[in-house]
Amino acid sequence: xxxxxxxxxxxxxxIAFYIGLARASALRVPAGPxxxxxxxxxxxxxxxxxxxxxxxxxxxxxLIAGQASVVVPVATVLAGAAAIAALYPRIGSSFRARNVFExxxxxxxxxxxxxxxxxxxxxxxxxLFESIRxxxxxxxxxxxxxxxxxxxxxxPSFGILPLLAxxxxxxxxxILVAGPxxxxxxxxxxxxxxxxxxxxLKPVLEMLAGVPTVVLGFFAALTVAPxxxxxxxxxxxSVASESALAAGLVMGMMxxxxxxxxxxxxxxxxxxxxxxxxxxxxxxxxxTIKRVVLPAALPGIxxxxxxxxxxxxxxxxxxxxxxxxxxxxxxxPLEAVTTxxxxxxxxxxxxxxxxxxxxxxxFALGFVxxxxxxxxxxxxLRVVQRYRQQYD
Amino acid sequence: MTDTFVRSDPKLVAKRYRAERRFRAxxxxxxxxxxxxxxxxxxxxxxxxxxxFVEHRALLTVSLDAASFNAAEPLKGDYETLVRDKFRERFxxxxxxxxxxxxxxxxxxxxxxxxxDMVMADPSLIGRELTVPVLLSxxxxxxxxxxxxxxxxxxxxxxxxxxxxxxxxxxxxxxxxASGDSREPExxxxxxxxxxxxxxxxxxxxxxxxxxxxxxxxxxxxxPKNRFTDLIEVNINNLAAVPSIxxxxxxxxxxxxxxxxxxxxxxxxxxxxxxxxxxxxxxxxRAALSAVPPSIKEAALGVGASHQQAxxxxxxxxxxxxxxxxxxxxxxxxxxxxxxLLMIGMVAFIVDVPGGFTEAATVLPVQIFLWxxxxxxxxxxxxxxxxxxxxxxxxxxNAVAIYLRKRFERRW
Numbered sequence: 001x002x003x004x005x006x007x008x009x010x011x012x013x014x015i016a017f018y019i020g021l022a023r024a025s026a027l028r029v030p031a032g033p034x035x036x037x038x039x040x041x042x043x044x045x046x047x048x049x050x051x052x053x054x055x056x057x058x059x060x061x062x063l064i065a066g067q068a069s070v071v072v073p074v075a076t077v078l079a080g081a082a083a084i085a086a087l088y089p090r091i092g093s094s095f096r097a098r099n100v101f102e103x104x105x106x107x108x109x110x111x112x113x114x115x116x117x118x119x120x121x122x123x124x125x126x127x128l129f130e131s132i133r134x135x136x137x138x139x140x141x142x143x144x145x146x147x148x149x150x151x152x153x154x155x156p157s158f159g160i161l162p163l164l165a166x167x168x169x170x171x172x173x174x175i176l177v178a179g180p181x182x183x184x185x186x187x188x189x190x191x192x193x194x195x196x197x198x199x200x201l202k203p204v205l206e207m208l209a210g211v212p213t214v215v216l217g218f219f220a221a222l223t224v225a226p227x228x229x230x231x232x233x234x235x236x237x238s239v240a241s242e243s244a245l246a247a248g249l250v251m252g253m254m255x256x257x258x259x260x261x262x263x264x265x266x267x268x269x270x271x272x273x274x275x276x277x278x279x280x281x282x283x284x285x286x287x288t289i290k291r292v293v294l295p296a297a298l299p300g301i302x303x304x305x306x307x308x309x310x311x312x313x314x315x316x317x318x319x320x321x322x323x324x325x326x327x328x329x330x331x332x333p334l335e336a337v338t339t340x341x342x343x344x345x346x347x348x349x350x351x352x353x354x355x356x357x358x359x360x361x362x363f364a365l366g367f368v369x370x371x372x373x374x375x376x377x378x379x380x381l382r383v384v385q386r387y388r389q390q391y392d
Numbered sequence: 393m394t395d396t397f398v399r400s401d402p403k404l405v406a407k408r409y410r411a412e413r414r415f416r417a418x419x420x421x422x423x424x425x426x427x428x429x430x431x432x433x434x435x436x437x438x439x440x441x442x443x444x445f446v447e448h449r450a451l452l453t454v455s456l457d458a459a460s461f462n463a464a465e466p467l468k469g470d471y472e473t474l475v476r477d478k479f480r481e482r483f484x485x486x487x488x489x490x491x492x493x494x495x496x497x498x499x500x501x502x503x504x505x506x507x508x509d510m511v512m513a514d515p516s517l518i519g520r521e522l523t524v525p526v527l528l529s530x531x532x533x534x535x536x537x538x539x540x541x542x543x544x545x546x547x548x549x550x551x552x553x554x555x556x557x558x559x560x561x562x563x564x565x566x567x568x569x570a571s572g573d574s575r576e577p578e579x580x581x582x583x584x585x586x587x588x589x590x591x592x593x594x595x596x597x598x599x600x601x602x603x604x605x606x607x608x609x610x611x612x613x614x615x616p617k618n619r620f621t622d623l624i625e626v627n628i629n630n631l632a633a634v635p636s637i638x639x640x641x642x643x644x645x646x647x648x649x650x651x652x653x654x655x656x657x658x659x660x661x662x663x664x665x666x667x668x669x670x671x672x673x674x675x676x677x678r679a680a681l682s683a684v685p686p687s688i689k690e691a692a693l694g695v696g697a698s699h700q701q702a703x704x705x706x707x708x709x710x711x712x713x714x715x716x717x718x719x720x721x722x723x724x725x726x727x728x729x730x731x732x733l734l735m736i737g738m739v740a741f742i743v744d745v746p747g748g749f750t751e752a753a754t755v756l757p758v759q760i761f762l763w764x765x766x767x768x769x770x771x772x773x774x775x776x777x778x779x780x781x782x783x784x785x786x787x788x789x790n791a792v793a794i795y796l797r798k799r800f801e802r803r804w
Contacts, residue, residue: 112602115607126645191419203794210728212786213728215433257426369635377633
């Protein structure tokens with residue numbers, strides 16, 4: 001039904017365009033008055049009018065009669081036809097159809113760009129409302145300071161601290177891997193690599209960035225984790241098969257391209273005059289990089305790290321596949337820990353009951369995650385922006 | 393006047409040069425390590441996944457007597473009993489109940505389906521004796537691939553007997569691309585997941601491309617510099633960095649619970665992915681639009697075009713290759729995305745290939761996630777094979793994007 005209504009509306013819009021075009025073409029005679037707008041614009045004018053009426057008719061009839069009603073397509077088509085009939089007489093030589101149509105188009109373009117705001121609002125409200133329902137069942141104090149997370153136990157307990165600890169641990173490992181690797185790669189790419197070498201290295205990093213996280217998760221769970229377990233046991237450590245180390249290492253490799261490409265841009269934005277000044281007083285290239293370029297690029301690099309942290313905290317598939325499920329308040333990288341994203345995913349896969357604290361707790365976790373990443377992103381993006389302007 | 397020129401200590405210079413070389417080596421080492429990781433990842437997946445593209449079949453001679461198989465209704469015949477009986481006859485030594493069970497477990501539960509399909513396609517086979525390949529079970533298949541541990545001594549002897557008499561054939565496992573998901577590793581395929589991915593990405597692209605390009609045009613060309621425009625820009629930049637799982641929560645709360653879209657369907661998944669890749673497309677399109685030099689637009693304005701005519705007739709066509717490149721990269725991202733789709737129920741076990749946007753579907757990355765969780769060893773190889781397919785598609789998409797960039801890139 002809804003598909004047919006849309007097809008009908010699309011057809012009517014097309015017809016409206018054609019009617020306008022034909023009418024204007026018929027009116028435009030060689031000896032007649034000069035037209036303000038081309039015939040195509042007269043058609044577009046009629047089509048845009050029809051489209052607006054169709055949309056309004058559809059929306060109103062759905063709100064009044066309900067989606068499945070037969071009234072909907074009828075009312076929609078009638079509204080469109082009425083609009084065509086009402087606007088048709090205006091077509092003529094002195095009518096400024098182009099200006100009206102351009103105003104319409106501008107509104108449409110504006111509405112499209114406002115979708116970004118709607119999305120953010122949608123995220124905030126969907127997460128916020130369910131979180132409020134959750135906090136009606138569980139006190140925020142227990143949520144924020146509890147050291148037990150077992151939503152399926154009886155009685156359930158919802159203390160976020162073990163999840164925060166696990167998230168922190170895995171993120172820390174990831175950043176310890178990705179930070180040096182990404183930064184050194186970026187320095188080499190920006191300062192040392194010849195254009196040809198750059199042409200080879202950049203696609204390699206882009207390819208790593210393009211590997212889906214589910215693939216990295218598979219690799220972490222089935223290849224890296226067994227190695228670490230066997231290696232650790234050979235050295236005499238007892239290593240959990242879902243150790244934080246395996247998930248953290250692979251996540252670190254995932255973030256290397258992010259840090260390196262952001263840092264690369266930032267290092268390239270440092271003006272050449274700073275480097276030339278350093279070379280002129282006899283510094284070597286590495287001394288220039290360490291004492292001049294990096295300090296100048298520091299705020300940008302710091303924000304690149306913040307974006308990387310936000311990415312690591314929000315990453316889901318690697319940890320769902322390679323990290324543990326049970327909450328464990330531990331900072332030992334050889335033990336299995338769980339993260340916020342793992343819990344959101346496991347709580348919402350399968351049965352969902354929107355009146356139980358178990359399902360709602362996933363939204364509360366989502367709220368925490370969203371607030372945390374939003375803060376990091378906001379600060380980092382601000383810094384990057386300000387920093388770019390400074391040297392532009 | 394004294395000599396103010398300080399001659400540097402040669403030892404110090406040598407030390408500084410060593411530090412220089414060391415620092416350079418660190419950089420190269422970091423890049424090499426990253427490259428090695430990527431190479432190892434790809435090699436590991438290819439090695440694991442390669443065997444799944446090959447399957448082993450036993451050659452069995454069966455006679456389709458006209459008494460029990462009717463050419464008019466070939467579907468009605470009991471092919472399963474026929475194949476099982478013939479296979480038992482082949483090994484008369486397996487007489488005890490337990491042995492017969494072991495013997496039959498070497499055949500796939502779908503072993504008779506190929507024969508049935510053959511007869512369906514050509515009913516004239518009925519009444520003739522013919523040698524047909526019947527699919528082996530995953531354990532037997534793994535035995536021939538040299539990685540199996542699921543067969544015992546007796547089964548090994550039977551399989552070796554078949555092999556030594558040339559009654560085993562191996563071939564490309566086309567059914568991996570032709571069938572949907574299954575509980576049996578040897579029968580499971582990715583057609584359902586591939587179709588689901590196609591439907592989902594189609595919805596995502598159909599929505600996010602027009603929306604994204606329109607938003608980019610507005611922000612780049614028409615937006616007044618005011619607070620509201622700033623707010624939109626900040627929003628887009630932040631959305632690009634919001635974790636994908638949050639979009640899953642949005643989809644669950646808004647699209648499923650509020651608007652009541654069907655769960656597990658490509659429509660809901662596509663909507664979520666559209667919102668997810670929208671910032672990527674907007675940012676790429678804006679970059680492409682701003683790369684078009686203002687002189688083009690000014691020339692159009694100079695000869696009397698309206699602002700919109702200048703943008704739509706002159707700036708947009710020149711920015712199109714860049715927009716396309718960004719869009720392809722957005723599609724690649726949508727194709728590899730898993731986490732938000734878990735939230736909206738696209739993780740169900742679905743055997744049928746989805747036929748529409750509102751039917752229950754799964755996508756390739758989610759299929760990979762589901763298979764990776766299964767305990768059977770044979771599924772590990774299937775998982776890696778599905779990853780190979782996904783990676784090949786992604787690499788092709790990226791190659792197209794790079795080609796477009798190279799082919800149409802203009803330096804103004």
